[in-house]
Amino acid sequence: MSEIAAVVVIGAGPAGLAAAAEAARGSDRVLLVDAGPRLGGQFWRHGAKDDLPQAPAPRWHHGWDTYLELRTDLERAEAAGRLEHLASTHVAALDVREDGLLALHLALSPTGEQLTTLLAETVVLCPGAYDRQLPVAGWTLPGVMAAGGVQAFVKVQEQVPGRRVLLAGTGPFLLAAAASVLQAGGEVAAICESGDLTGWVPRGASAALVPGKGREGAQYAALLVRHRVPYLRRRVVSRIHGTDRVESVEISRADDRGAQVPGTAQVLEDIDVVGLGWGFVPQAELLLQAGAASRLDVDGSLVGVVDGEQASSVPGLFLAGEITGVTGASGAVAEGRIAGRAAAGRVSGRAAESSRKDASARSRHRLFASAMHRAHPAPAGWADSLDEGTVVCRCEEVTLAEITAARDELGARDPRSLKGVTRAGMGMCQGRICAAAMTCFGTDPLEAARTTAKRPFALPLTLGTLASAEEGTE
Amino acid sequence: MTSSPAPDDHVRITVDDVPLSVPVRRTVAAALMLEGRQAGWRVTRRAGAERGLFCGIGVCYDCLATVDGRPGLRTCLVQVADGMDVRTGTVDV
Amino acid sequence: MTARGTDVLVIGAGAVGAAVAHYCTLQGLSVRVVDRGAPGGGTSSRCEGNILVSDKERGPELDLANYSLALWHGELAEHAESWELERKGGIIVASRETSLVSLRRALTAQREHGIEVQEIDAEALLALEPHVSPGAVGAAFYPDDSQVMPMQVVAHLLALARGRGAEVLPYCEVTGLMREGERIIGARTTRGDLPAGAVVDAAGPWAARFSALAGVHLPIAPRRGYVMVTEPLPPRVFHKVYAAEYIDDVGTSDTSLQSSPVVESTPAGSILIGSSREQVGFSDAISREALQRIAANATALFPFLRDVHVLRHYHGFRPYSPDHLPAIGADARATGLWHATGHEGAGIGMSVGTGKLLAQALAGHRPDLDLDPFDPARFGDAAPAGGPR
Numbered sequence: 001m002s003e004i005a006a007v008v009v010i011g012a013g014p015a016g017l018a019a020a021a022e023a024a025r026g027s028d029r030v031l032l033v034d035a036g037p038r039l040g041g042q043f044w045r046h047g048a049k050d051d052l053p054q055a056p057a058p059r060w061h062h063g064w065d066t067y068l069e070l071r072t073d074l075e076r077a078e079a080a081g082r083l084e085h086l087a088s089t090h091v092a093a094l095d096v097r098e099d100g101l102l103a104l105h106l107a108l109s110p111t112g113e114q115l116t117t118l119l120a121e122t123v124v125l126c127p128g129a130y131d132r133q134l135p136v137a138g139w140t141l142p143g144v145m146a147a148g149g150v151q152a153f154v155k156v157q158e159q160v161p162g163r164r165v166l167l168a169g170t171g172p173f174l175l176a177a178a179a180s181v182l183q184a185g186g187e188v189a190a191i192c193e194s195g196d197l198t199g200w201v202p203r204g205a206s207a208a209l210v211p212g213k214g215r216e217g218a219q220y221a222a223l224l225v226r227h228r229v230p231y232l233r234r235r236v237v238s239r240i241h242g243t244d245r246v247e248s249v250e251i252s253r254a255d256d257r258g259a260q261v262p263g264t265a266q267v268l269e270d271i272d273v274v275g276l277g278w279g280f281v282p283q284a285e286l287l288l289q290a291g292a293a294s295r296l297d298v299d300g301s302l303v304g305v306v307d308g309e310q311a312s313s314v315p316g317l318f319l320a321g322e323i324t325g326v327t328g329a330s331g332a333v334a335e336g337r338i339a340g341r342a343a344a345g346r347v348s349g350r351a352a353e354s355s356r357k358d359a360s361a362r363s364r365h366r367l368f369a370s371a372m373h374r375a376h377p378a379p380a381g382w383a384d385s386l387d388e389g390t391v392v393c394r395c396e397e398v399t400l401a402e403i404t405a406a407r408d409e410l411g412a413r414d415p416r417s418l419k420g421v422t423r424a425g426m427g428m429c430q431g432r433i434c435a436a437a438m439t440c441f442g443t444d445p446l447e448a449a450r451t452t453a454k455r456p457f458a459l460p461l462t463l464g465t466l467a468s469a470e471e472g473t474e
Numbered sequence: 475m476t477s478s479p480a481p482d483d484h485v486r487i488t489v490d491d492v493p494l495s496v497p498v499r500r501t502v503a504a505a506l507m508l509e510g511r512q513a514g515w516r517v518t519r520r521a522g523a524e525r526g527l528f529c530g531i532g533v534c535y536d537c538l539a540t541v542d543g544r545p546g547l548r549t550c551l552v553q554v555a556d557g558m559d560v561r562t563g564t565v566d567v
Numbered sequence: 568m569t570a571r572g573t574d575v576l577v578i579g580a581g582a583v584g585a586a587v588a589h590y591c592t593l594q595g596l597s598v599r600v601v602d603r604g605a606p607g608g609g610t611s612s613r614c615e616g617n618i619l620v621s622d623k624e625r626g627p628e629l630d631l632a633n634y635s636l637a638l639w640h641g642e643l644a645e646h647a648e649s650w651e652l653e654r655k656g657g658i659i660v661a662s663r664e665t666s667l668v669s670l671r672r673a674l675t676a677q678r679e680h681g682i683e684v685q686e687i688d689a690e691a692l693l694a695l696e697p698h699v700s701p702g703a704v705g706a707a708f709y710p711d712d713s714q715v716m717p718m719q720v721v722a723h724l725l726a727l728a729r730g731r732g733a734e735v736l737p738y739c740e741v742t743g744l745m746r747e748g749e750r751i752i753g754a755r756t757t758r759g760d761l762p763a764g765a766v767v768d769a770a771g772p773w774a775a776r777f778s779a780l781a782g783v784h785l786p787i788a789p790r791r792g793y794v795m796v797t798e799p800l801p802p803r804v805f806h807k808v809y810a811a812e813y814i815d816d817v818g819t820s821d822t823s824l825q826s827s828p829v830v831e832s833t834p835a836g837s838i839l840i841g842s843s844r845e846q847v848g849f850s851d852a853i854s855r856e857a858l859q860r861i862a863a864n865a866t867a868l869f870p871f872l873r874d875v876h877v878l879r880h881y882h883g884f885r886p887y888s889p890d891h892l893p894a895i896g897a898d899a900r901a902t903g904l905w906h907a908t909g910h911e912g913a914g915i916g917m918s919v920g921t922g923k924l925l926a927q928a929l930a931g932h933r934p935d936l937d938l939d940p941f942d943p944a945r946f947g948d949a950a951p952a953g954g955p956r
Binding site: 035042047048049109110111130131139141142143144145146148149150153154156157158159161196244245270272394395396397427428429432433460 | 496498499500501504507508512513514518519520521523524525526527528529530531532533534535536540542546547548551552553
């Protein structure tokens with residue numbers, strides 16, 4: 001590997017794996033940087049033994065064959081000296097330099113130690129996404145998790161983080177999370193879906209665009225029926241009870257805004273894990289650090305603006321996967337392929353050969369995703385009947401009452417002012433978890449989304465690390 | 475067949491001085507939950523409330539503990555290792 | 568569209584603008600405050616909230632600092648909790664015998680001008696700050712140095728002003744000035760014409776741009792500074808602690824990057840770490856060099872910080888004034904135009920004094936302190952070479 005990489009792919013999930021595999025066909029200086037110890041990202045997250053030769057496909061995984069193909073491609077490229085994989089490495093910051101090169105500031109994950117700088121001619125940013133969260137009374141109790149966290153736990157531990165799980169929020173991912181709980185031997189008390197799914201038939205017209213999604217949905221449905229898991233529509237969690245951990249959960253009907261309807265509460269006893277998720281939030285901090293153009297997607301996510309080659313507004317910076325709009329793994333693979341080819345093509349000066357197959361897959365998945373997002377909106381009315389004492393910012397323990405007081409009495413009318421006055425979003429997670437809630441207090445949704453996604457470091461770094469940063473290549 | 479440890483091998487860690495035997499595939503968070511039988515292990519500054527695993531993927535910084543003397547580590551991202559020392563409670567540098 | 572006129576129109580809703588509004592309403596003046604962004608969204612939300620006497624030399628700046636200090640701890644004391652006022656005290660640490668000698672010289676002069684300061688030896692320093700580097704040879708302790716949470720100051724001062732009828736218009740950008748002959752009689756804004764008896768420039772580092780709209784030269788330039796914020800910790804730093812070199816950085820007019828450690832904790836547990844000074848216009852380009860130097864300086868002063876995580880960093884633009892004095896008062900070159908800007912890194916601390924003095928002048932009273940040294944017209948009409956951008 002020479003000093004300046006031709007293509008650096010950030011993230012080894014579906015988009016990143018595909019981007020790295022394609023880039024390595026067109027370039028021999030490709031670097032794949034990923035925070036995880038193993039390839040796969042969140043979607044194909046797995047344990048060490050799943051990578052052993054002849055290991056069976058983990059039963060909670062979809063598209064495992066695609067993963068194995070991509071992994072094989074990467075292993076070949078690595079053996080040929082065209083690609084290097086930096087595992088357990090987090091990109092803490094991404095700068096665009098005056099000479100047009102991109103500077104990546106890398107630190108070890110998860111400790112944030114050993115800061116080094118890497119220069120790249122092009123970067124394919126595939127940072128993925130995490131569960132969108134909205135506050136609910138009792139959600140800080142141990143046992144309450146992100147729905148994605150429940151599934152991630154199953155994928156590596158091959159066990160459920162508790163015994164009886166309630167999944168709540170919105171979107172088809174709740175079905176996938178429920179299925180993995182069942183497959184790992186857990187019990188699912190119910191799935192609460194805030195939407196009413198009018199106009200959304202998973203096996204209907206939109207699903208025909210992407211047959212794989214239809215099959216996946218049908219498998220989940222069969223599994224849920226077999227285990228008699230209630231799938232409750234227009235139902236939200238209105239309060240989670242417990243003294244030092246989750247014990248029971250109160251669910252209520254949801255109105256058209258997704259707000260809990262007072263007086264409709266019903267208590268589900270004997271719950272020890274609650275998995276919450278309202279869709280996904282792309283990790284946008286590196287996108288914003290680089291100064292790339294962004295926009296709001298159908299689901300309210302802040303995403304990067306890309307052209308047909310997945311190029312962002314910053315020369316040399318390509319985007320693939322959820323950062324361009326939450327579309328799921330298959331769409332991400334298509335985008336990753338296009339981006340990886342385009343990035344290598346930019347470096348070599350040879351125009352990338354466009355693949356009609358990838359482009360068509362990309363548009364089908366995007367169409368499917370926007371139909372899905374419209375059917376599963378994150379409820380605008382989440383705060384309507386919320387207990388005033390509910391913690392909104394988990395890190396700094398800022399309550400809804402404190403936020404509304406700052407808004408009404410002190411005139412703080414946007415997330416940044418509210419952060420300054422109440423500390424909401426100032427804590428360890430740097431507003432990642434409360435961002436969806438805090439943007440609702442802004443008057444300009446796009447500006448609010450950009451403000452809450454702006455983080456100068458993508459992970460905390462120690463001062464000792466910062467003091468001894470190796471900025472040798474600059 | 476090989477000399478590398480089988481994936482279901484166990485390692486020994488200590489959690490607040492209590493020894494635990496846990497499968498090698500565990501993250502520290504999972505070991506705390508499954509073998510340590512703890513739901514929460516970090517105490518918040520303001521309410522003094524317990525927190526445990528939330529996002530599960532390194533985003534929320536709720537599951538922090540001190541591992542081998544290193545404070546503030548996200549236990550959902552740290553893989554157990556033989557002889558590892560885990561300290562829970564208030565994260566204190 | 569023309570709104571109803573007010574006695575005073577304040578341009579800029581930072582700490583200085585908010586203090587001007589607060590004290591003007593106390594004088595019985597009708598007030599409107601506009602800001603092109605959210606209140607406190609500029610320099611006030613990107614600083615440390617210092618109320619310092621320790622970095623001042625004798626002269627009008629020290630007088631204004633002392634006057635302000637008396638207000639913070641006097642008539643404004645009832646709000647101390649809402650803006651997290653802490654009289655934490657400042658400590659200047661000398662790490663070498665040579666810097667101790669110059670520190671001694673400085674504090675002797677300061678003491679003559681009424682600043683309360685004690686020289687402390689290495690042992691006494693460790694008693695006050697047990698985690699400071701054992702390499703320190705001596706220090707000066709300033710019990711009056713204080714700190715506030717600047718966003719809270721802005722929010723609460725504006726709330727007080729609003730309670731007495733002031734109107735605050737965020738996201739309202741000034742596009743020009745209204746005139747009657749030579750006299751300025753209000754501002755044209757993106758939210759309509761706003762007539763006023765007096766227009767007050769509280770635009771901080773953007774004061775030169777605003778003043779240009781009024782046709783006057785005011786060489787206030789942005790001087791960028793970084794602050795790093797750590798994870799919340801149990802109390803480990805008890806005062807505002809900085810190195811003797813900081814004083815030199817504050818007093819210099821050098822435009823290149825200077826950095827010297829300033830370390831202090833906040834009531835929320837985070838430690839704020841500064842500081843750097845560089846004149847790069849309003850550039851947002853990250854200076855990795857500045858961050859590295861700040862980290863290296865801070866860990867030298869407090870070795871335990873090596874293992875402490877930084878969650879974020881931010882930079883702000885201090886309103887730098889070529890002679891290190893703010894511009895406060897009526898502008899003789901443009902009737903109807905007043906200024907309250909150019910405090911560089913001391914704007915939060917001196918905001919209340921500035922606001923009170925300016926309000927007295929606006930109400931036609933003789934200000935408690937003579938404003939002549941702060942005369943906005945002192946810079947002359949022509950832009951000197953290397954002036955504001």
